[in-house]
Ligand SMILES: Nc1ncnc2c1ncn2[C@@H]1O[C@H](COP(=O)(O)OP(=O)(O)OP(=O)(O)O)[C@@H](O)[C@H]1O
């Protein structure tokens with residue numbers, strides 16, 4: 001179905017645009033792709049050409065890439081402790097009282113939460129993520145996802161949340177970049193104590209002053225000695241955790257069929273707006289959706305009204321194999337129960353299967369293993385220089401050669417780049433400049449999602465041929481429908497990813513991807529249709545079950561839903577196929 005929604009088409013060629021030129025501060029020579037801001041510690045191409053070939057693959061001094069930060073002696077506060085101990089709360093208090101600042105978080109949901117909080121406290125705060133830019137008049141503060149951190153501006157105060165993610169194989173390098181590069185007088189780092197020695201080692205060379213503040217959990221978290229038992233024992237405030245969308249819907253059905261509860265769902269491939277709404281619905285006292293079924297998408301920093309976390313499994317497929325959850329993963333997820341200041345000040349945690357209890361208990365009692373190394377990835381400027389001096393090969397070969405040769409200090413590792421190579425293989429087939437190829441490579445595309453991968457390929461092909469990509473050429477607005485089955489729900493999630501990618505590209509190549517507003521509005525419709533599906537999925541179950549007394553209010557709710565209010569033209573089919581599992 002979704003493929004017919006996306007009308008792929010090719011058009012005539014126009015050369016791609018060049019990136020803005022920059023002047024090297026060393027030699028004042030105008031040269032594209034070389035920026036003295038990003039490139040401190042190395043010299044510009046003309047200097048290199050005078051002095052022979054430099055070893056560009058020497059990445060042993062990444063702190064020198066950030067001259068604005070290096071001009072400061074930063075006061076660094078490391079807020080470390082268990083989950084729910086007030087680390088972020090205290091860092092945000094400093095941010096609120098600062099004259100200018102930035103919050104860098106690992107999730108769009110967290111960035112939203114912080115922007116809302118600051119604006120509510122009358123501190124005007126922009127929200128900037130890869131796909132959203134909500135700018136507030138006169139704001140001196142921004143809340144951003146860590147990839148969007150600006151390492152050329154100066155701030156009085158900055159916060160990097162969940163700093164232990166420097167060790168993440170895929171995204172760690174963005175945390176390292178923020179850690180080394182944010183030019184702020186005060187820098188607050190919040191996270192797991194397991195990251196402290198590494199951060200201290202990394203910052204030895206920067207001249208910053210580091211103070212470590214340890215925190216204790218604010219409210220108790222009790223690991224239960226017994227498993228769940230039966231699904232009829234599920235109660236208000238429970239959150240069942242599992243790791244596949246198929247299992248999520250299976251569990252939702254199992255809970256709702258008892259006729260006592262309705263379930264909100266939160267998982268990674270749901271649009272972020274839908275995740276926020278589902279989480280809000282669960283948090284809302286007056287909503288009937290009083291149980292949550294979620295993946296580890298809830299695992300970081302979020303404040304939800306959860307009384308008990310119930311692990312349905314302690315294993316997870318991580319893209320390569322199915323493995324046991326790690327200690328930090330178990331602690332992060334369990335830490336969502338019994339948040340301080342929530343309706344459930346004491347948290348509980350258990351499993352569905354009694355056999356999983358020993359791993360749960362031992363993990364909660366253990367310290368997380370120390371994080372040994374931080375992620376690193378070469379900047380575009382380095383890769384560009386390398387390509388000019390060493391080869392005229394495509395991006396795939398440049399990346400492969402560069403990263404194989406890269407020299408690192410023992411505190412760093414090169415981020416996983418398999419996904420980047422997959423995109424590089426696609427864009428290398430097209431007549432695009434290196435920077436354009438690089439942009440497509442770092443875009444948030446999921447190449448394992450067939451529809452999303454097709455979307456990226458089509459965008460890149462159209463861009464290479466015409467230099468402009470009109471959304472209507474490949475997507476027909478007004479054809480979206482409320483999904484009727486799990487499969488069409490999955491397709492709609494993929495269509496959302498394609499639209500999301502368009503918005504991401506339009507923020508970076510505004511003239512070439514001009515339909516940002518259309519893509520954003522279609523994204524919003526996708527989210528609403530998915531939400532409609534999720535609400536009706538619960539409502540249908542209630543009609544089938546023994547919970548008729550509430551059906552009237554649920555029906556009213558469905559009829560007055562956002563969808564009908566704002567998009568009456570959208571096709572709505574009242575029959576949702578129930579899952580067969
Ligand atoms: N001193 C305080 N007064 C009032 N509320 C607080 C205080 N400290 C923390 N809280 C609240 O307690 C909850 C947990 O705090 P916070 O989110 O800062 O924990 P955290 O240590 O960052 O947890 P995590 O590791 O899960 O991110 C939040 O809702 C926060 O607003």
Ligand SMILES: [Mg+2]
Nearest residue numbers: 087088190301
């Ligand atoms: Mg936190």
